[in-house]
Amino acid sequence: MTVQEILRQCEDLYNDIDFAYVRDWKTRHGAGAIGYMPVYVPRELIRAAGMLPVGIMGAGDLLEIIKGDAYFQSYICHIPRSTIEMGVSNRLDCLDGMLFPAICDVIRNLSGMWKLLFPGKYAKYVDFPQNFDAELGGTFYRHELRGLLADFARISGREISNDDINEAIVLYNENRRVIRELYALRVERPHLVPTYEMYLILRASNILDVAEHTALMRDYLTATLREERPVRDNIRIVLTGAFCEQPPLGLIRALENSGCNIVDDDWMLGARYMPDDIPVTADAIGALTDAYLTGTVATASKYEEDGNKGAYLISQVTRSGADGVIFAAPSFCDPALLERPMQQEALKREKIPYTSFKYSEDTGQYQVIREQTGTFADAIKLWGDA
Amino acid sequence: MSTTATESVQKEQSMLLQKDMIADHFRRLGRAKEEGKKVVYTFVPGNLNELILAFDMLPVHPEINALQSAMRKKSAGYIREAEKHGHSEDVCTYVKCDVGMLKSGNIGPTGEKLPEPDLLLLSYTGCFTFMKWFEILRKEYNDCATVMLHVPYQGDGAITEEARAYVVKQLREVLVPQLERISGRKLDHDRLEELLASSARAEEDLVSILESAKQKPSPIDAYFGGVYYIGPIFTAFRGRESCEEYYQVLRSEVEERIRMxxxxxxxxxxxxxxxxxxVVEGPPNWTSFREFWKMFYDESAVVVASSYTKVGGIYDTGFRHDARQPFESLADYCLGCYTNLNLPSRIDLLEKYINEYEADGFLINSIKSCNSFSAGQLLILNELEKRTGKAGGFIESDLVDPRYFSAANIKNRLESYFQMVDAKRQNRHTPSSRERA
Structure with a gap:
């Protein structure tokens, strides 16, 4: 496959807010599909039940919000509006359930709204421990996972064995491994993995069956290494704050065109929340629990016991050899915006330049942001500082 | 106007008592460092006051500081100060008011400087912002000791055994050792039990006071007056003798008003x-609290029940702190606070209030900077209208940011709302444009 063919497939998946792939997959496999909101859910359990995990990240700028706005005040972020809009316009009928991970008060309350709006559908708030001791938070989380497993067994109508979970863990480990390769290539030779392409390929993981997605990424890696692409005089940037509501594709392209190679980021974080492999053991639930407690990256919705705010962001900058940081958060996103001043203080101490802006998933005007990030890039190129 | 203008406004004994209690608490805080008392900053929902008092420590509640700053017209400046330091205009104004107050010298409501915390007790109950808030304070106070109590949300509308066990285990194995370390003393279990027993007695009186609003006329306003009534039991006083005394006095005053x-x-x-x-859902606005209240009593409107008076504990559905099972009852208390209920449970509770208190309607005061309350309130409005057939009203303001309190706009909406209640009450049904079409 060529890069262009792969991208066309990813763009089609991105643009399809009627979820044709999901409907087709369900028919082909005679199995269910479970939707989930950002940031992370243990997709391995859904896969172990023979079902398709489907990441729902709003509808971006692809859908006119007609009914969704009637459910939210003007000062609530955009992702729940378009998600509700998709729900009430029957676009999500193909899902046999929805998971709402503990990330913020809005997504939390959306779980209750879903129960009321779609009473026949499975809707579950997934609580994650903010205590990371194996005996405390670990015990609680194990029970949460066992509850999910029981629910998935009921929905799918099949028993789920430890082997089933391990099989799914192996598939997702492979997926994580190829994602790591992709990010490594981007850090090493960013011109070969433009941000726009990288984003679309990762975004496809929301929809595609995991094995299919892994194969797609492998095809892309092979194809892009064959491409001849110009090396641009861009600065290297880490982008942070976009872990839930996603920026529109046009904005992602505009950032890159403004002179920024985004060499690390936190969008599509769920696919990279556990960067390392999860071991295959006789206690698969235990392995998933341990991976959550000890092997997840830092993000604003997760408590940092050591209080070392900004340390992970700085490590992203160091690892990727970035010149600076772009704080890109959705408007009214409490976790990202409350986190921001603490992270900025940490960057100041390390003399790492940064710039900040807000967006919403349906932002239509990129020019102002493009000028801002372009100026930021120019300042770094000229003076090594913003 | 519904009140008699010529009547002199006499402070009742309970009001004077509460004033003295608060003044005394802030005096003690002012002397805390010189007297070697340890200070714990913590939040109102899911607060562990009995545990803090059992270690002879003094609590400070940043939300209370913020709302008092707003009532003293200081919050606008504090919020501007926080925004100057990079805090977004989009986020919780309680946080910004608190940070701004800290940056401006941390002067409390009585004019005395508040002591710095020896411990940040992060009771993570019903609000994600709490976590970020104390992460911010932790940095502001030079990596002050911080202890997290993670209270799981009632996602499926009930307290599970596993959630209770998780909270109890954290209390025993994380919080108590940390409190022992900071206070330098072992937990006195007998003292804790005494404090919990006292809490339960005060809670009994509080429920009687809140339920007095079932009377006609209601002897209390359970929202504007209610925020004063919950003051002691939601904050630094639950478990103390003075708290019990306050609720006994208040209860007798309310009973007298029922009699009269x-x-x-x-x-x-x-x-x-x-x-x-x-029935009112949502917190009040604090920057124009009196003006807001006046819009109601000028129309002879009384709030008979409110959800805001349940953020620091829902007692009227039966929960009491229990000295016989201290940690379990503290866990149930934390798990049961209003903002820890899922949306369907919140609607059930509001519906129950509308019916049991024979309300004419319900009103939502939607707070710009409080997603924990606000996200989903428009669905609450629709559901309650559907279930009760009563008139629902919706107004918007903010907790402590005066930029988001538009008196004229709110007054207009309220006037229309009261007309709607009248129409419903008289069973006059005006077809909407949609129905006419």
């Missing part, structure tokens, strides 16, 4: 001629 068939006490004296009985 008097309405609630407003800032302009007793309200007569109750016209509208309302």
């Amino acid at each position: 068939k008097s309405g609630p006490i407003t800032p302009e004296g007793p309200m007569h001629n109750e016209q509208y009985r309302l």
Whole structure:
């Protein structure tokens, strides 16, 4: 496959807010599909039940919000509006359930709204421990996972064995491994993995069956290494704050065109929340629990016991050899915006330049942001500082 | 106007008592460092006051500081100060008001400087912002000792055994050792039990006071007056003798008003001629609290039940702190606070209030910077209208940011709302444009 063919497939998946792939997959496999909101859910359990995990990240700028706005005040972020809009316009009928991970008060309350709006559908708030001791938070989380497993067994109508979970863990480990390769290539030779392409390929993981997605990424890696692409005089940037509501594709392209190679980021974080492999053991639930407690990256919705705010962001900058940081958060996103001043203080101490802006998933005007990030890039190129 | 303008506004004994209690608490805070008392910053929902008091430590509640700053017209400046330091205009104004106050010298409501925390006790109950708030304070106070109590959300509308066990285990194995370390003393279990027993007695009186609003006329306003009534039990006083005494006195005053068939006490004296009985969802606005209240009592509207008076504990559905099982009851308390309920449970509770208190309607005051309350309130409005057939109203303001309180706009909406209640009450049904079409 060529890069262009792969991208066309990813763009089609991105643009399809009627979820044709999901409907087709369900028919082909005679199995269910479970939707989930950002940031992370243990997709391995859904896969172990023979079902398709489907990441729902709003509808971006692809859908006119007609009914969704009637459910939210003007000062609530955009992702729940378009998600509700998709729900009430029957676009999500193909899902046999929805998971709402503990990330913020809005997504939390959306779980209750879903129960009321779609009473026949499975809707579950997934609580994650903010205590990371194996005996405390670990015990609680194990029970949460066992509850999910029981629910998935009921929905799918099949028993789920430890082997089933391990099989799914192996598939997702492979997926994580190829994602790591992709990010490594981007850090090493960013011109070969433009941000726009990288984003679309990762975004496809929301929809595609995991094995299919892994194969797609492998095809892309092979194809892009064959491409001849110009090396641009861009600065290297880490982008942070976009872990839930996603920026529109046009904005992602505009950032890159403004002179920024985004060499690390936190969008599509769920696919990279556990960067390392999860071991295959006789206690698969235990392995998933341990991976959550000890092997997840830092993000604003997760408590940092050591209080070392900004340390992970700085490590992203160091690892990727970035010149600076772009704080890109959705408007009214409490976790990202409350986190921001603490992270900025940490960057100041390390003399790492940064710039900040807000967006919403349906932002239509990129020019102002493009000028801002372009100026930021120019300042770094000229003076090594913003 | 419903109150009698010529009546002198006499402070009741309970009001004077509460004033003294607060003044005394802030005096103690002012002397805390010189007297070697340890200070714990913590939040109102899911607060562990009995545990803090059992270690002879003094609590400070940043939300209370913020709302008091707003009532003293200081919050606008504090919020600007925080925004100058990079805090977004989009986020919780309680946080920004608190940070701004800290940056401006941390002067408390009595004019005395508040002591710095020896411990940040992060009771993570019903609000994600709490976590970020104390992460911010932790940095502001030079990596002050911080302890997290993670309270799981009632996602499926009930407290599970596993959630309770998780909270109890954290209390025993994380919080108590940390409190022992900071205070330098072992937990006195007998003292904790005494404090919990005292809490339960005060809670009994509080429920009686809140439920007095079932009377007609209601002797209390359970929102504007209610925020004063919950003050001691939601904050630094639950478990103390003074708290018990306060609720005994308040209860006897309310019982006397029932006997006299008097309405609630407003800032302009007793309200007569109750016209509208309302249930209110959401916190009040604090920057224009009096002006906001006046919009109600000028229309002879009384709030008979509110959800805001349940953020620091829902007692009227039966929960009491229990000295026989201290940690379990502290866990149930934390798990059961209003903002820890899922949306369907919140609607069930509000529906129950509308029915049991024979309300004429319900009103949502949607707070710009409080997603924990606000996200989903428009669905609450629709559901309650559907279930009860009562008139629902929706207004918007903010907790402590005066930029988001538009008196004229709110007054207009309220006037229309009261007309709607009248129409519903008289069973007049005006077809909407959609129905006509």
